[in-house]
Amino acid sequence: MAQKPDSHPxxxxxxxxxxxxxxxxxxxxxxEWFKKIVAQFPDRDAIVCRHxxxxxxxxxxxxxxxxxxxxxxxxxxARGDRIGVWSTDNIEWLILQMATARIGAVLVNxxxxxxxxxxxxxxxxxxxxxxxxxxAFKSSDYVAMLLEIMPELKTAGEPEFEAEFPHLRxxxxxxxxxxxxxxxxxxxxxxxxxxxNVGQTIxxxxxxxxxxxLDADDDINIQYTSGTTGFPKAVVLTHHNxxxxxxxxxxxxxxxEQDRLCVPVPxxxxxxxxxxxxxxxSVGACLVIPAxxxxxxxxxxxxxxxxxxxxxxxxxxxxxxxxxxxxxxxxLSSLRTGIMxxxxxxxxxxxxxxxxxxxxxxxxxxxxxxxxxxxxxTRPDDSLERRTETVGTNLPHQEVKIIDPDGRTLxxxxxxxxxxxxxxxxxxxxxxxxxxxxxIDSAGWLHSGDLGAMDADGYVRITGRLKDMxxxxxxxxxxxxxxxxxxxxxxxxxxxxFGVPDERxxxxxxxxxxxxxxxxxxxxxxxxxxxxxxxxxxVPKTIRFVDGFPMTVTGKLQKFRMRExxxxxxxxx
Numbered sequence: 001m002a003q004k005p006d007s008h009p010x011x012x013x014x015x016x017x018x019x020x021x022x023x024x025x026x027x028x029x030x031x032e033w034f035k036k037i038v039a040q041f042p043d044r045d046a047i048v049c050r051h052x053x054x055x056x057x058x059x060x061x062x063x064x065x066x067x068x069x070x071x072x073x074x075x076x077x078a079r080g081d082r083i084g085v086w087s088t089d090n091i092e093w094l095i096l097q098m099a100t101a102r103i104g105a106v107l108v109n110x111x112x113x114x115x116x117x118x119x120x121x122x123x124x125x126x127x128x129x130x131x132x133x134x135x136a137f138k139s140s141d142y143v144a145m146l147l148e149i150m151p152e153l154k155t156a157g158e159p160e161f162e163a164e165f166p167h168l169r170x171x172x173x174x175x176x177x178x179x180x181x182x183x184x185x186x187x188x189x190x191x192x193x194x195x196x197n198v199g200q201t202i203x204x205x206x207x208x209x210x211x212x213x214l215d216a217d218d219d220i221n222i223q224y225t226s227g228t229t230g231f232p233k234a235v236v237l238t239h240h241n242x243x244x245x246x247x248x249x250x251x252x253x254x255x256x257e258q259d260r261l262c263v264p265v266p267x268x269x270x271x272x273x274x275x276x277x278x279x280x281x282s283v284g285a286c287l288v289i290p291a292x293x294x295x296x297x298x299x300x301x302x303x304x305x306x307x308x309x310x311x312x313x314x315x316x317x318x319x320x321x322x323x324x325x326x327x328x329x330x331x332l333s334s335l336r337t338g339i340m341x342x343x344x345x346x347x348x349x350x351x352x353x354x355x356x357x358x359x360x361x362x363x364x365x366x367x368x369x370x371x372x373x374x375x376x377x378t379r380p381d382d383s384l385e386r387r388t389e390t391v392g393t394n395l396p397h398q399e400v401k402i403i404d405p406d407g408r409t410l411x412x413x414x415x416x417x418x419x420x421x422x423x424x425x426x427x428x429x430x431x432x433x434x435x436x437x438x439x440i441d442s443a444g445w446l447h448s449g450d451l452g453a454m455d456a457d458g459y460v461r462i463t464g465r466l467k468d469m470x471x472x473x474x475x476x477x478x479x480x481x482x483x484x485x486x487x488x489x490x491x492x493x494x495x496x497x498f499g500v501p502d503e504r505x506x507x508x509x510x511x512x513x514x515x516x517x518x519x520x521x522x523x524x525x526x527x528x529x530x531x532x533x534x535x536x537x538x539v540p541k542t543i544r545f546v547d548g549f550p551m552t553v554t555g556k557l558q559k560f561r562m563r564e565x566x567x568x569x570x571x572x573x
Contacts, residue, residue: 015403015410017458021396025423026247029214029239030101033247034281038062041257041284048260049091049289050302052176056091058284061098064091068099070199073210075170075190077130079104082167082222084128085268086110086119088137088292090176092192093267094277096132101239104214108222108234109268112137112293113535116145118232120164126222126234126430127167135175135185137292143185146171153188176292216240222430223270225369231481234430235369245372245424246278248395250285252377253310253337253363257284261338262308264294264317270373271342271474275365276312296320300330307334311359314342314474316505318353332358337380341365342474347388366391366462370439370446372424375400376460386459393458398422401445402454415463418452419445468559470499470507475537477509479559482538486511489529491519496549498559500542500566511540512549512562521545542566 026033042059049055056064077083083105085096100107108126110119123131133142152159153171161168174192175181182193216239224232255261263276280287290302299321302308313321318340321327335358340350345364353362361380364387367373378392386392394400399421402410410416425446428436440446449466470477479497486495494514499507515521523543530539550561 011456012412012458015412015454016401017394018399019394019396025244025397027216029216030243033243037284044257044284045286047091047287048306051291052091054091064095065098065102067196067199068095069102070202070207071195072099072103072105073202074198077105081129082106082108082126084108084110084131086133088112089267089289092174092176101220103210104218106219106222111268115533116149120149122224123165129167130170132172153186155188159188219427223369233432233435236427236430237372238427241372241424242274242278245374246274247282249275249374250279250283255283255285259285259309260288260306261285261310262288262290262299262302263312264290264299265312270369296324303332304330309334309336311335311338315340315345315349316473322352322356335359337361339363339365350388364391368448370426371420375420390459390461398424402452412456413453415451415453417466418448418450421445470509472507472537473505477538485534491515491521496557496559496562498563508541510542512544512546514546
């Protein structure tokens with residue numbers, strides 16, 4: 001139950017809850033705290049990466065971080081510079097995460113599913129100065145996409161990105177399968193090996209100067225999310241934000257250096273970077289990477305082989321693991337806990353995970369990138385009902401309230417917008433003061449855009465969303481961004497994109513499309529138009545061509561009515 005002053009009644013009477021804590025907030029930078037962990041557990045496993053067939057102890061990991069931090073300095077980067085990483089999950093991603101923190105550079109997480117236009121937008125809006133990228137993954141040829149938008153990389157010497165990317169200075173390529181490779185795909189790329197070599201020229205005095213004097217309130221990370229406009233915005237997070245969020249989540253999970261966490265979620269997302277990577281490194285636990293990208297068989301194999309005690313994932317990942325045809329072959333009895341988050345978590349699935357995946361302490365997490373990201377978490381000793389039907393209570397040192405449209409705090413049980421305040425609230429959106437002011441009010445409250453209700457013990461149930469955001473398998477998708485792209489097709493006159501329920505993915509993307517008079521189009525033609533231009537998870541799965549849309553008297557599209565019509569038709573079928 002939420003902690004309240006002794007003078008207050010045991011039960012809440014209005015939808016405001018502040019949770020105190022037995023321990024104070026950490027005042028260290030990420031690297032200061034990490035060095036304490038290394039000193040305490042130097043010979044314990046820090047990382048096991050199965051697809052790279054590599055394992056690092058905390059001492060070895062620390063040495064790799066030192067080499068990369070010197071490499072960053074050798075390439076001319078310093079405190080406050082923005083370093084992008086466009087890659088799937090691997091050890092080098094983790095080294096970069098901690099090396100940027102060591103010198104105070106800002107890591108910019110870039111979704112590996114991005115296509116050229118989305119990559120360009122991310123690099124431009126966060127003014128990325130250095131970019132680290134892998135050569136390719138499956139059908140994504142990252143080198144080809146970079147050369148498409150940065151022909152300067154084909155030239156010898158240091159490329160000058162003057163037109164589209166005036167802030168960019170260096171692009172470093174690294175191959176997780178062969179990190180020692182010395183061949184670059186084009187003259188303008190810096191190889192990982194050359195990156196490390198230039199770091200050897202950094203003197204001890206310069207290195208000491210660069211790695212000391214950092215502050216816990218320094219910006220350290222930029223993650224992309226979307227707001228009411230639907231276009232991605234760059235969320236700026238600090239050492240203080242994400243280190244404390246990771247640490248207090250670990251404590252809520254009863255995580256220690258004895259734990260081994262299997263991480264199938266992508267590192268570019270807050271779930272991976274903060275609630276998985278940094279969570280492990282904050283207590284000395286071992287991070288187990290089963291594959292570059294989610295693979296349910298690889299997850300099951302990793303749990304069995306590495307005796308993992310915890311497993312994270314979005315609901316669709318847990319479903320895929322439970323329903324894999326070879327599921328029964330593996331010993332999963334080492335599992336104890338984990339977090340299910342990123343999308344609504346059905347009670348039936350939670351029950352199955354507790355029993356069939358041997359995760360009796362599995363927890364539901366809730367939050368958003370702008371809140372570093374966890375705001376609410378169930379507890380292992382909560383009742384089954386609360387662990388399956390609520391998102392729990394806020395973490396220590398956080399405030400939450402439920403408000404009406406006029407900003408008034410609602411009585412217990414009433415539904416309204418969920419708002420957060422505390423150490424975990426982002427610094428703001430990079431380069432976008434207007435959007436920041438719309439999201440964080442003058443009293444410091446972050447408005448989530450989600451609807452929920454609070455009970456007398458501070459437990460919150462999420463009931464819906466104010467925004468039109470679609471959550472497909474843990475990916476946040478914003479209709480306006482897809483609509484803006486579809487509008488570029490010369491045949492399309494009007495389009496409405498929205499989410500429809502899906503048993504497997506939680507939600508799928510649907511599009512109602514009105515063509516210009518006299519034009520014809522097939523769903524396949526529209527799908528092909530999207531392929532390679534927007535991320536695969538944003539491509540509409542359900543497409544309907546219509547002559548008009550349900551509208552308000554003022555001419556606004558009624559997406560809720562479109563969803564109702566499709567739901568009614570599915571029910572009738």
